[in-house]
Amino acid sequence: xxxxxxxxxxxxxxxxxxxxxxxxxxxxxxxxxxxxxxxxxxxxxxxxxxxxxxxxxxxxxxxxxxxxxxxxxxxxxxxxxxxxxxxxxxxxxxxxxxxxxxxxxxxxxxx
Amino acid sequence: xxxxxxxxxxxxxxxxxxxxxxxxxxxxxxxxxxxxxxxxxxxxxxxxxxxxxxxxxxxxxxxxxxxxxxxxxxxxxxxxxxxxxxxxxxxxxxxxxxxxxxxxxxxxxxxxxxxx
Numbered sequence: 001x002x003x004x005x006x007x008x009x010x011x012x013x014x015x016x017x018x019x020x021x022x023x024x025x026x027x028x029x030x031x032x033x034x035x036x037x038x039x040x041x042x043x044x045x046x047x048x049x050x051x052x053x054x055x056x057x058x059x060x061x062x063x064x065x066x067x068x069x070x071x072x073x074x075x076x077x078x079x080x081x082x083x084x085x086x087x088x089x090x091x092x093x094x095x096x097x098x099x100x101x102x103x104x105x106x107x108x109x110x111x
Numbered sequence: 112x113x114x115x116x117x118x119x120x121x122x123x124x125x126x127x128x129x130x131x132x133x134x135x136x137x138x139x140x141x142x143x144x145x146x147x148x149x150x151x152x153x154x155x156x157x158x159x160x161x162x163x164x165x166x167x168x169x170x171x172x173x174x175x176x177x178x179x180x181x182x183x184x185x186x187x188x189x190x191x192x193x194x195x196x197x198x199x200x201x202x203x204x205x206x207x208x209x210x211x212x213x214x215x216x217x218x219x220x221x222x223x224x225x226x227x
Binding site: 044099 | 156
């Protein structure tokens with residue numbers, strides 16, 4: 001489950017398993033979505049994007065799924081590796097170019 | 112060969128001081144941004160410049176003033192620093208000014224500002 005306050009939601013996954021990180025977005029007028037990865041002490045790094053006219057987009061080991069009906073976005077990481085440990089953010093961008101970031105989820109890889 | 116570089120990486124200063132954070136990108140991008148990340152890791156856009164022109168100015172106190180001497184540089188000057196300004200500030204750039212935010216942005220390593 002998720003917690004609020006000072007602690008980010010954390011997902012703990014065994015190395016080699018698949019990870020699924022979820023994001024609920026707020027604006028039904030958003031037509032572009034991005035997932036970012038932020039490692040400790042570094043800036044956010046673009047992972048994958050998706051337009052609202054798509055339901056699914058695949059990259060290398062990552063897949064983004066978009067469900068506009070319930071305003072939900074997910075990031076799937078296949079065969080999770082130690083290097084995937086980071087905080088993951090979703091971002092939604094509206095047609096009038098307003099960007100809103102999600103809270104962030106910390107992905108913790110178990111050996 | 113750092114693509115987007117910010118200086119300084121850490122900045123500790125007293126309330127009421129004026130400070131600047133510098134940002135440079137060597138990617139040849141037309142658009143640059145400043146973002147603020149608070150202690151809860153929440154990211155928010157502050158400013159965006161396209162080819163030295165301001166195109167986004169979110170609800171940010173006017174103590175914050177961006178300055179773009181050329182399209183490869185976007186500096187952030189902050190007057191009369193307050194405790195609540197403590198955060199990590201990220202500079203970013205993106206290539207396609209027509210797509211603006213709807214394109215891959217490259218972020219710097221961040222500047223951790225602590226106001227005491």
